[in-house]
Amino acid sequence: MLEKIGVESIDDLLVDIPQSLRLDGLQLPNGLSELETMAQVAVLASRNKVYPDRLTFRGGGIYRRFIPAAVAAVTSKPEFYTAYTPYQAEASQGTLQAIFEYQSLIAELTGLDVSNASLYDGATAVAEAAMMAFVHTGRNEVIVSGYLHPEYVQVLRAFGEGRGIKVRKGGEPNKKTAAVIFQQPDFLGLLVDARALTASAHAAGALAIACVDPISLALLAPPGEYDADIAVGEGQQLGLAPSFGGPHVGFIACKKELVRKLPGRLVGIAHDAQGRRGFVLALAAREQHIRREKATSNICTNHSLCALGAAVYLTYMGPYGLRQVAEVSFRRAHALAERLKSLPGWEMAFPERQFVNEFPMRVPKAPAVLRKLSRKGILGGLEVGRWFRELKGVVTFTCTEVNDARALEELVEALSA
């Protein structure tokens, strides 16, 4: 090959690099065989403690759920996972159609008109929605109402700072308010009055942004039903492993009127000369590679494969499977709450509020209790006082379809011991 190029050595191809910059290799160990590589990686993996799914009661944004084997069987197909963003539509119909189906599923689930092709995670989805509202309303303040996931708030702040958007916690929307953002159920698992929050946002000329739990939407009114303008959320529960927090997928859906402000990729229907239906990246004029500094967002690589996983999950479940998953989780969480609140000194932190499958309890000596559970191989609830001073001693517990009745018993027994 060197000969064909007409040079004598690789160095002849590197002549543009100033000599002073040239290295003599990297300060890294030499490569290893696959056997040795995997052995080293496995050692690191073994230095983590993996709690069984059924004995995991911690949530706070990432949940253990039943993941059908079908999901990984699809996402591990090299035709999907080793393709790039579908720039050449005709050679990428697999990815494009799968994303189109994902968009449709999210739209169905949220009850809104259009979903994009995916975002990085729930946190950036909230931030992107806030930026949409900022651009749409020309107002530069967003109100976070109630307990939005604290890390989402942090990300929202970081994004807001760049664009000069002020993030206000609570309070009534007014003429400066671009959007009211709320989480349903909220970070603690409690239901908020989404309808009222949406109405008050609209009354002030602001948008309503609902951050929702996708599984809960099999039970709860979807944002489209209470007229929210944008729905966002974290899609990890839709068939993705916890994986220490990522990669997962942020979803975003909105009303028709806001579509041109949507960040990221969007797939739409197109046809060829013979009238055959196909799918293409649509409304690209919103995007960075065309609009550059005027783009609706800077997103290029998004989370397609995770969106694909979510699509497989939702298709596997269908409307009634998803409902059963949600309902089983609901019933078990309520059964667990009943049991826990009868423990000495334990009480519901917000007894007057409804929840779906995560709920906050006041727990005496919470840190010690959680350590004890951990020793018994149980990942107990989440201490939310870490983020909220007023919630010191409050622990949220989560139940899903993976926590069978016996697991609930084991938890209660461990706590009673």
Next chain:
Amino acid sequence: MLEKIGVESIDDLLVDIPQSLRLDGLQLPNGLSELETMAQVAVLASRNKVYPDRLTFRGGGIYRRFIPAAVAAVTSKPEFYTAYTPYQAEASQGTLQAIFEYQSLIAELTGLDVSNASLYDGATAVAEAAMMAFVHTGRNEVIVSGYLHPEYVQVLRAFGEGRGIKVRKGGEPNKKTAAVIFQQPDFLGLLVDARALTASAHAAGALAIACVDPISLALLAPPGEYDADIAVGEGQQLGLAPSFGGPHVGFIACKKELVRKLPGRLVGIAHDAQGRRGFVLALAAREQHIRREKATSNICTNHSLCALGAAVYLTYMGPYGLRQVAEVSFRRAHALAERLKSLPGWEMAFPERQFVNEFPMRVPKAPAVLRKLSRKGILGGLEVGRWFRELKGVVTFTCTEVNDARALEELVEALSA
């Protein structure tokens, strides 16, 4: 659908079944969700002890070896694993070509002319080879020379009984001898004089059947080089997990003259009307679906997918990779033997014999020693006295590329403690 058929119920389709035979369902529990199914299966899996590869020193026909991730990445492709035997060649070129490549790889490795598409395992491969010799020579006795895997001998006997083939242990071949069967290296890991055994078989007009370790063939003279007529063996080492003994793959290769006696499937080259090359099942006239009771064997379903795995493994390794695997195993085994024979009371069982990467030692209080190792998480050698009275107290130890130097140390330390 019932309406279209013109019946009212499924029972109307079952009218040919005598009423007295009809059941009211099965005496089995009702079905489970995938979550619960996998949980139950996982409980069974957890009730087995899995020794780390690197601390496994037991062989006896099944070995721990480095399995490149590429192998499962290929064999887990649904296009391969959910296809049937390639009856419709034009729609099965993937399977057919892969098998053709497997046949070629085995032929290269054994130095013989032709290999079939696969057999069930090493044991049935030995039996099938004996039957080939029986048919080819018209003689009805086979001689097993030296330590052939005891389970292979048992299977050979069971097969032989059906066809009236006598299995003799040791002794010189004579006019009644259809074949001399030997294992290289033998069941204990020791080298036999394959050349001399082959010559003595041929001198008596018998065939020589070599049962070989495929990895050792990167080092040792292949059957083709010493003029053996048939080579057989167990292919587990070629990229297949131990899996409690199966499924793996038996391979068989032979000289041109014997091809029409080969059992099972065979893939060959064919062309279409445009002259394009393709692959088809060849010499089907040997097979049961054409020749029925006169077929060379009754094999229908064989072990294609395992053969595919072996082909991927051999292609991954290439000639020099395979040699390195064999040589590392060789060196480590010899280093380990040096260390072990210096332990008090331990000695090489056959100090005058050469070995490759498995070797027999006389071990004082072998059962207790092995139990001690097991408690330390080490799967020690194999007590071969279980099958051979004369070898009471003899334990074979195996080393491969997975047993790194540190693992050898750990073994020796555990034994010295």
Next chain:
Amino acid sequence: MTEPLSFELSRPAVDPPRLPEPDVSGPAPAEVIPHEALRSRPPGLPRLSEPEIMRHYSRLASLNYSISENFYPLGSCTMKYNPVANELAASLPGFAGLHPYQEEDSVQGALELMWRLERALCAVVGVERVTLQPAAGAHGEWTALRMIAAFHGSRGENRTEVLVPDSAHGTNPASAALSGFHVLEVKSGADGRISLADLESKLSPKTAALMLTNPNTLGLFEREILDIAEMVHATGAMLYYDGANLNAFMGICRPGDMGFDAVHMNLHKTFTTPHGGGGPGAGPVGVKAELVPFLPSPTVERQNGHLTLDYKRPQSIGRVRSFYGNFGMLVRAYTYILAMGGDGLTQASQDAVLSANYLRKLVEDDLEMPHEGPCMHEFVASAQNLHENGVRALDVAKALLDKEFYAPTVYFPLVVPEAIMVEPTETESKATLDSFASAIKEIVARARTDPQSLHAEPTNLPVGRLDEVAAARRINAYLQGASDDPVLRWKAASDGAS
């Protein structure tokens, strides 16, 4: 698009993969092993990088039809959907990582799984015990016949004949022959069932067994099975069940109740272990009490919750395979049975029968139906009616390939000329059955109007119809030494080094 052979893609410039180094002081082989025992030159394996290998096999994969993408109505093969959870189960380290010679204490979970699978299979087919050792259906047939031979032998009887219907699968006579029996063929009657008269005439004190599948390979239930069983048993022979067609009636009836004494099952048909492009499968054999002493060794036994391998079986036929059978396939089948349950298996068989009868109905005017229905889980049609147009079953099969359907089994069973044997299974949707029927209709219509074009099928596949006759000629030439072209394998043109 075809793909070159890996050997043809091989490049000498490719380095071997990184592998562990010998980090010990052991000698090199050449220092210890005598020269003449060593290989004289490296084997001619191809040299490819990992990316090239993966791409090669990806392309090969894309040349295959499989049930993961295509309807695969291969009669007698029960190509139903293989649940992906099965694959996960078999790959659990707690199974895949077990050495077969670990101490029994350390493999209790594996033995328990085998024991439970045995119990479940006993329940499905109605027998006393099951051996899980045989690696495939044919292997199971042979194993069962060895047991039957041993049984008769134990009673001092010399029974040398096995009866096999003319509609039987080729493995039946082959297994009987390999087991040392003479094979007598029993004729089918006009209704597609075994002729009782012919059976009567063949039964004798020399009869060791009658091998039968029911529903038979025509997809028809042998209505007189109870009479048949009585006749066979009356002569002191045994009744053997070829379980390839078990998918027809799980939970509906049982071979054991019909009078069968030994039963093989194809886990790779009825119990969804994937067929792998030709295996591995698993062919467990169930037997009634009389045959239990002769089961292959070892069996799995359970006492007080503790599991053992029992090798003390003096009357056993011995071993039919190394170790304990295709364990990985047993894990898959057990997983399937757990997930389906008794209710699910029963439903599966009912749906399989429904699918077959529905599809049969859809095409009954297009192809000949040599026998009256209803059928069970499959049906056999005949392309005889296209004979006048010069169109054969093979042409229909190849034309189906071009419509992205795999072809049904053709030319089997042998008793139906131009047989087209269709088994849709319960996992196909009505939509798929409908579109398959449309394809048949289109092909039959073309057979009437443009028969010539069917001989050119398939035209949309990587290769056109392959000339097996010419191929056989080339193989003969090679085997007879008339040609150097090693048509059954690749070989380097020059000296074999690649």
Next chain:
Amino acid sequence: MTEPLSFELSRPAVDPPRLPEPDVSGPAPAEVIPHEALRSRPPGLPRLSEPEIMRHYSRLASLNYSISENFYPLGSCTMKYNPVANELAASLPGFAGLHPYQEEDSVQGALELMWRLERALCAVVGVERVTLQPAAGAHGEWTALRMIAAFHGSRGENRTEVLVPDSAHGTNPASAALSGFHVLEVKSGADGRISLADLESKLSPKTAALMLTNPNTLGLFEREILDIAEMVHATGAMLYYDGANLNAFMGICRPGDMGFDAVHMNLHKTFTTPHGGGGPGAGPVGVKAELVPFLPSPTVERQNGHLTLDYKRPQSIGRVRSFYGNFGMLVRAYTYILAMGGDGLTQASQDAVLSANYLRKLVEDDLEMPHEGPCMHEFVASAQNLHENGVRALDVAKALLDKEFYAPTVYFPLVVPEAIMVEPTETESKATLDSFASAIKEIVARARTDPQSLHAEPTNLPVGRLDEVAAARRINAYLQGASDDPVLRWKAASDGAS
């Protein structure tokens, strides 16, 4: 062959999958939750059986090109082989099963992996620290700019402008804008490098940073990088490195040594985490000491072998993503780095440069080469020379698809008209490069003799060239309320229930 949508395949007859039952006494939702908070009717999800779902997605998969089967010379995207071992590593339960809010003690292995990956990336690019939090390259760009803004802010400087070359990727100006900066464009000179004169003219005390990739998007190394760095630093601005092109020089030189203050890396390009059809990737950002205080929170710290997450970072820009980044991708990248080692990474970059120059040489007479070589890991050609035949870069791209190659990046960078940007990567064999070059030659020859036919390309794919203009028109109609056709999603014709 196209595939219907899952919604179109949906059948109401399909039962939901078997799922756990509520085995406790908890209330049903309707008993507790007020009616108006409940969903009024089930979401219109499709209803398909598992076999149908798997077949649907198998067919979709077969409609895709991917590097697993096809050469994918997409310039700027570094589509190199993704080792399968990476996937195994990420799916180890010890990683995939970790909850992000487990106690630190229970995730020491995960934190150690992150820490080691950080150290390795520092070594490759020559920086002090790296944050692993950003989810993609663009996210990393924005993160870095937020740090640069914080840095200037901490010094009381109000720098509001970011300079971006005209050849830069669209994410650069977009990230700058989202980070609150005004974007000024810097021109490229005739030699394809940034014009120092133009740079000089745009630099001012308002300049916060210059964003640069080197080699730039033309595949050319910015020879005067040291001068550029000096100029930028002299004005008090920072130099930002877009690491999309890092594959050009691992082990050969380092952005840190060139004077870059912040560097993002695309693990999904250089470090072989698969692109997933559009992500997830990971876009870690490395920074020199001055920027360390501003890194996102938390960082991973190691003391006496114990690992902790450090949230006490008063000057941090905060959080840019939930949790700790795309951990699964970090595992893959770390696995790759371990396997390759310093020697392997260096070799990879050398081979990448070799491949690009070789391929460039092969096609230099067929397409225009607007800039002189040698190139680094990629080159940009132009289809301008086909203009006289009415053939555009897009036509060349589509014609390549018909030859089973994915197309290079086209129409980027914007500074080259009819750009065709080719990045072959180090994992392609010479044979592949040769056959790609032949394809280019054939297409160019056809452009001369039969240009019309190229406008019809592709013709062998599941769909022909899709009309994006017509599609946009339909979308506009929908968004403007002029049409009910929800062209950006599927919707049931009737009432949405499926």
